[in-house]
Amino acid sequence: NLQVLMEGDFEEISVESTGRRPIFAVKQQGRWGIMDYQKRLLVPCEYDKIHKVVEQHVVAVKNGKMGIVDWNGKPEVPFEYEMIGERLRNGLFPFGVGISAGRYRWGLLDSIGHIVLPAEYDQVEQFYYCDLMKVKKDGKCGILDPRGKLRAPLQFLDIMAWKHFLTTEKTDKSGKPQSFREEVYG
Numbered sequence: 001n002l003q004v005l006m007e008g009d010f011e012e013i014s015v016e017s018t019g020r021r022p023i024f025a026v027k028q029q030g031r032w033g034i035m036d037y038q039k040r041l042l043v044p045c046e047y048d049k050i051h052k053v054v055e056q057h058v059v060a061v062k063n064g065k066m067g068i069v070d071w072n073g074k075p076e077v078p079f080e081y082e083m084i085g086e087r088l089r090n091g092l093f094p095f096g097v098g099i100s101a102g103r104y105r106w107g108l109l110d111s112i113g114h115i116v117l118p119a120e121y122d123q124v125e126q127f128y129y130c131d132l133m134k135v136k137k138d139g140k141c142g143i144l145d146p147r148g149k150l151r152a153p154l155q156f157l158d159i160m161a162w163k164h165f166l167t168t169e170k171t172d173k174s175g176k177p178q179s180f181r182e183e184v185y186g
Contacts, residue, residue: 023141025050043073054087057111068093068111077113084109090131090146092116092158094124108133108148119149127161134159145172 013035014025024176026035026045033045034053043050047060058069067079077084083096083104091111096104097119107119117124123136124144132151133144141159143152152159167181 021053023053023054032060033073036117042047042071043069046073050085052086057087059084059093066095075113076111077109081109088126088133089129090126090133092146096120116146118145130161 013027022037023042024035025032026041028045029175031045031114032050033041034046034050035053035170036183043058043060047062048064049061049062051059051066053059058071060067060069060079062079066081066084067075068077068084068181069075075095075143082098083094085094085096085106087093088108088117090109092175093111094106095109096106099105104117106121106124107115108124110116117135121135121137126133126174131146133146135142135144135154137154140154141155142150143159145151165181165183168177169177169179172178
């Protein structure tokens with residue numbers, strides 16, 4: 001048995017870019033927006049594409065350029081970027097500037113559009129479980145902190161985070177010390 005939960009006059013409805021949230025990307029007159037289950041249009045249908053919804057941020061495409069708006073459609077990051085990547089664990093967004101067909105130079109933006117790191121790297125990726133990032137330029141790797149400052153210079157062929165075990169001593173409820181072994185990244 002199937003039951004109609006909602007009817008509407010939209011050309012398309014997609015949950016692909018909204019993840020598991022109770023919202024939909026909807027297309028009306030050739031443009032995309034965001035609607036909730038109560039049929040309230042949260043973000044007006046004025047975008048070429050809704051790329052991704054990340055917490056309270058909507059990464060969208062308008063006139064061929066990517067930017068970020070809030071739930072009211074108010075711009076947070078201007079629509080002037082060729083690529084905006086998945087939001088990193090530290091809250092920053094990688095952005096790309098095309099240098100040739102399919103190749104980009106990458107930098108970092110905060111959630112209100114300030115450039116934290118100019119687009120001058122071949123790669124920017126965050127390490128597991130920490131706020132540091134690996135950057136690569138001209139075949140050499142270094143480490144950045146969340147403010148965009150190089151903490152290890154661009155001199156290594158590669159840098160990898162590794163998983164290892166850390167033994168810590170904690171006191172249980174009765175006051176006895178006990179050793180615990182946990183996986184950590186370093």
